[in-house]
Amino acid sequence: MRWLRRGARRSDAWQGCRTSTPSHAIVARSWSALALGVFLALLVAARSLTAAAQADLAAERARMVATIEAHAKQASIALGRDSIAPEILKVVGDVPRHEFVPDRVRGDAYADRPLPIGYGQTVSQPFIVALMTDLLRVRPGDVVLEVGTGSGYQAAVLAHLARRVYTIEIVPALADSAAARLQRLGYGNVATRSGDGYYGWEEAEPFDGIIVTAAASQIPPPLIRQLKPGGRMVIPLGAPFALQHLVLVERNADDGRVTTKQLLPVSFVPLTSGSRQR
Numbered sequence: 001m002r003w004l005r006r007g008a009r010r011s012d013a014w015q016g017c018r019t020s021t022p023s024h025a026i027v028a029r030s031w032s033a034l035a036l037g038v039f040l041a042l043l044v045a046a047r048s049l050t051a052a053a054q055a056d057l058a059a060e061r062a063r064m065v066a067t068i069e070a071h072a073k074q075a076s077i078a079l080g081r082d083s084i085a086p087e088i089l090k091v092v093g094d095v096p097r098h099e100f101v102p103d104r105v106r107g108d109a110y111a112d113r114p115l116p117i118g119y120g121q122t123v124s125q126p127f128i129v130a131l132m133t134d135l136l137r138v139r140p141g142d143v144v145l146e147v148g149t150g151s152g153y154q155a156a157v158l159a160h161l162a163r164r165v166y167t168i169e170i171v172p173a174l175a176d177s178a179a180a181r182l183q184r185l186g187y188g189n190v191a192t193r194s195g196d197g198y199y200g201w202e203e204a205e206p207f208d209g210i211i212v213t214a215a216a217s218q219i220p221p222p223l224i225r226q227l228k229p230g231g232r233m234v235i236p237l238g239a240p241f242a243l244q245h246l247v248l249v250e251r252n253a254d255d256g257r258v259t260t261k262q263l264l265p266v267s268f269v270p271l272t273s274g275s276r277q278r
């Protein structure tokens with residue numbers, strides 16, 4: 001009982017302490033409570049704005065995927081089938097393309113067209129990225145080479161499907177910014193390098209798949225040598241700024257023989273340097 005009474009007194013004292021707080025302290029407390037309230041309200045608002053922005057971007061990506069599917073149907077005669085593999089549509093529906101383009105074109109990140117990425121280069125139209133990825137038939141254990149890193153977007157898409165992606169870019173500033181971007185976004189299975197992709201990446205060969213995202217006048221022989229038997233290469237071929245075709249190159253698993261299939265007309269920036277000297 002005594003203990004209880006003591007407890008009761010202590011609680012009275014606690015109450016007393018609160019009521020005896022000087023008035024300026026009360027004002028200070030209410031201001032800090034108000035500031036805290038405003039801060040929390042702003043935080044909640046910012047969070048719901050971010051959530052709304054994320055939802056908008058996801059909706060834009062979903063529309064982009066629908067457009068890719070429509071293009072695949074239109075191109076079915078050239079491609080011999082009328083759809084892109086569902087796992088690739090899932091990846092392009094997930095990868096934040098807006099992170100790969102400059103701020104000034106961010107609003108168009110999911111538009112159905114290529115976008116400028118600086119240095120006179122472009123990131124391909126979403127359908128072309130999906131189609132080239134589909135043609136490579138990437139399996140989870142594969143090692144893939146990309147020539148023409150650009151923004152790093154195509155490499156990011158490949159990184160979701162392959163074990164490892166090696167990507168080379170000839171413009172050092174683009175190579176640097178793509179490397180930083182891929183690292184920031186957590187693409188740990190992509191290796192980047194600045195250099196002439198015409199010669200491939202000897203230390204990392206052979207590759208299960210090679211994707212060239214700039215147009216060459218012929219298939220670079222070093223790339224054929226670095227392609228595994230049974231491997232596939234997708235490359236736009238044709239003169240710069242003239243008619244080009246997307247070409248599928250297959251290396252036979254048994255005898256290593258190379259066959260090519262011309263698929264559909266495309267328009268790519270030229271593969272520079274090594275290819276030009278030949």
Ligand code: SAH
Nearest residue numbers: 123148149150151153154170197213271272
């Ligand atoms: N795949 C890129 C876009 C490719 S644009 C993306 O997802 O953003 C083509 C890129 O190929 C350009 O950045 C260009 O600088 C690069 N390129 C051109 N010739 C090259 C070469 N010989 N070796 C490596 N990269 C080259």
